[in-house]
Amino acid sequence: QVQLVESGGGLVQPGGSLRLSCAASGFTLDYYAIGWFRQAPGKGREGVSCISSSDGSTYYGDSVKGRFTISRDNAKNTVYLQMNSLKPDDTAVYYCAARPLRRTTVKDMCVMRNAPIYWGQGTQVTVSS
16 A cells, blocks of 8 residues: 655744655655645645655755755655745645656656645644744
8 A cells, every 4th residue: 555654744933943754655766756745724735845766856846945955765765854944934734745757757746747646644834933
């Protein structure tokens, strides 16, 4: 059974940091685009950052460039999102998602030109004082 399980969300003050983790099971992330998407109340889902499990190439949305860093540990079948300098506008449910690289590029999945095939259940991130 294919699963993506997110963890690491929570409540943090503006300017603080969080690290999200996405653990994959039921398949190996050998040749996948894996990424983080978020959805705030009343808004559509947007791509935050995505990475290639093959060569480590990355894509970041404009709103998080310079603040967020995506990384992967193929041995642990896990992808991380380090979020620094958090703002109230970052408040959302964050989802991990994946699509085979033979069916997309990293950027095309992140901008939803090619939608992810596998999704996690989401983890809440709230940035508030």
